[in-house]
Amino acid sequence: MPEIAGPIRARDVSFWNVESDILIIGYGIAGACAALEARRAGADVLVIERASGGGGASAISCGIFYLGGGTPVQTACGFVDSSDNMYRYLDASIEPANPDPLRAFCEGSVEHFNWLEAQGIPFERTAHDGKVMFLMSTECLLSTGNESVWPFREIANPVPRGHAVAAEGESAGSAAMAALIAQCEAAGVRTLYDGRVTELIADEAGKVVGARVRQAGTTLHIRAKGAVIIAAGGFSFNQQMVRDHIPLISDTAEPFGIPYNDGSGILLGQSVGGTVEAMHGVVGTASFYPPAQLIKGILVNVRGERFVAEDSYHGRTAAHIMTQPDQIAYLIVDAEIFAYPELEFPRHRLVDGWETVAEMESGLGLPSGSLQHTLADYNAGAARGNDERFHKHGEWLKPLNVGPYAAFDVSFNRSTYLYLTLGGLRTNRHGEVLDESGGPLGRVYAVGGSAAHLPDSGMSYASGLSLATGSFFGRQAGRHAAASVGRGVESEN
Numbered sequence: 001m002p003e004i005a006g007p008i009r010a011r012d013v014s015f016w017n018v019e020s021d022i023l024i025i026g027y028g029i030a031g032a033c034a035a036l037e038a039r040r041a042g043a044d045v046l047v048i049e050r051a052s053g054g055g056g057a058s059a060i061s062c063g064i065f066y067l068g069g070g071t072p073v074q075t076a077c078g079f080v081d082s083s084d085n086m087y088r089y090l091d092a093s094i095e096p097a098n099p100d101p102l103r104a105f106c107e108g109s110v111e112h113f114n115w116l117e118a119q120g121i122p123f124e125r126t127a128h129d130g131k132v133m134f135l136m137s138t139e140c141l142l143s144t145g146n147e148s149v150w151p152f153r154e155i156a157n158p159v160p161r162g163h164a165v166a167a168e169g170e171s172a173g174s175a176a177m178a179a180l181i182a183q184c185e186a187a188g189v190r191t192l193y194d195g196r197v198t199e200l201i202a203d204e205a206g207k208v209v210g211a212r213v214r215q216a217g218t219t220l221h222i223r224a225k226g227a228v229i230i231a232a233g234g235f236s237f238n239q240q241m242v243r244d245h246i247p248l249i250s251d252t253a254e255p256f257g258i259p260y261n262d263g264s265g266i267l268l269g270q271s272v273g274g275t276v277e278a279m280h281g282v283v284g285t286a287s288f289y290p291p292a293q294l295i296k297g298i299l300v301n302v303r304g305e306r307f308v309a310e311d312s313y314h315g316r317t318a319a320h321i322m323t324q325p326d327q328i329a330y331l332i333v334d335a336e337i338f339a340y341p342e343l344e345f346p347r348h349r350l351v352d353g354w355e356t357v358a359e360m361e362s363g364l365g366l367p368s369g370s371l372q373h374t375l376a377d378y379n380a381g382a383a384r385g386n387d388e389r390f391h392k393h394g395e396w397l398k399p400l401n402v403g404p405y406a407a408f409d410v411s412f413n414r415s416t417y418l419y420l421t422l423g424g425l426r427t428n429r430h431g432e433v434l435d436e437s438g439g440p441l442g443r444v445y446a447v448g449g450s451a452a453h454l455p456d457s458g459m460s461y462a463s464g465l466s467l468a469t470g471s472f473f474g475r476q477a478g479r480h481a482a483a484s485v486g487r488g489v490e491s492e493n
């Protein structure tokens, strides 16, 4: 757990070991994109990274970027999207307090895709139409949100926006980071590895002018003539912060990321007057699909009642399960759709099989008649091709009436849910950290997991929103910070 005191007073710094125009803390996707844009605008850029090399959690990610508005991949695969269509969906799903950053993200999405590709990040012109959590192939486009889930499918035309990097496996993110780091090196971004920023340094007026760094047992003072960009990731690995802000996280849940995502970036920003938002926000995941046929099952709580459309994105489903009584939920299937969940990490346990629904109800300890009533109601609707309660899409509807029946335990506190924190420093569309008054602190930016995500809950998260927004707002911050030291041109629009 990081101890962040400070800020250190500049007058107590007797010697600056290193100077740069822009100091960036953390070399994951947000830091690399900020560094690249600031450097290309002409600023002298130094990245301080706690590990022995760049990459961060970004390099072990699945490499899915949530982008749309009519990207070349969407167009090549026959999907019609627009920035307005993308905005309508995300706005309805996220309901942002300040729509400005979301609007900027949607309007800049196609340009951002082109930029990422121009850096050497490979994207195929292919689409995958199965329901998966990540791809074990090099296909690109996949549905990673709730676009087809009611009511969103009626608010905006549902199209896939998850753009997966063309590299196989769970860590396609490493291919993206290798390309970005190579560009940073070619552009002349300076790096200081094995250095942990422990405090920020401020002058008498409270202006941030640098950072204190611990490296190999020594303390360095690094001057930032222009600005400091905090890109140190989120706080999933800071148990105390998670306990304080997200009490619903169960003991069986495991953080998603790297141990250095310990909230130090957020605490550094707070130490100089930065405010935070969405600190309660978390996306959990323990997807019960693939195989997709399991989506035809129903999820019930301890009252034997459904509580979510089962075709929701797995993060939305997890958010619902997290708030059910005792966090308990069962996936109910019949003999026609029975299959074991393919993903191993969630450890969803097969509770048992039963010949009748009444036996299953009693075997699960549900109130007498509850599951029988829920299934009778669901089956009647499914036979008519609709789900009046939760509007599950017709593609996933079939009466569950072929015994024997089975139940998987998908409880939040019994299965293993991986989680990613969504809260962080409050920023504007340029990535500037905001103070209590809502105005920019000045000279301090936060991007990626150190800033609050656009969605503040797993209800509205979509896979790819971290890498896409981290890279997008990283670029905005890099350009804006460079302009603040008289480099490049940054529009205030």
Ligand SMILES: Cc1cc2nc3c(=O)[nH]c(=O)nc-3n(C[C@H](O)[C@H](O)[C@H](O)COP(=O)(O)OP(=O)(O)OC[C@H]3O[C@@H](n4cnc5c(N)ncnc54)[C@H](O)[C@@H]3O)c2cc1C
Pocket (backbone or CB within 6 Å): 025, 026, 027, 028, 029, 030, 031, 048, 049, 050, 051, 054, 055, 056, 057, 058, 059, 060, 061, 062, 063, 064, 065, 066, 195, 196, 197, 198, 231, 232, 233, 234, 256, 257, 258, 260, 261, 262, 264, 265, 420, 447, 448, 449, 450, 463, 464, 465, 466, 467, 468, 470
């Ligand atoms: C297995 C997995 C799969 C995922 N898949 C996806 C996906 O497909 N799409 C998606 O959008 N998101 C995905 N995510 C989430 C996503 O990877 C992260 O949210 C994102 O990478 C955060 O980027 P970042 O630049 O903010 O942080 P990071 O990439 O973690 O970079 C932060 C860097 O800061 C450094 N640092 C921390 N503290 C300090 C300090 N005090 N001083 C100096 N350096 C410091 C860290 O060492 C690290 O290198 C996935 C996550 C995991 C774990």
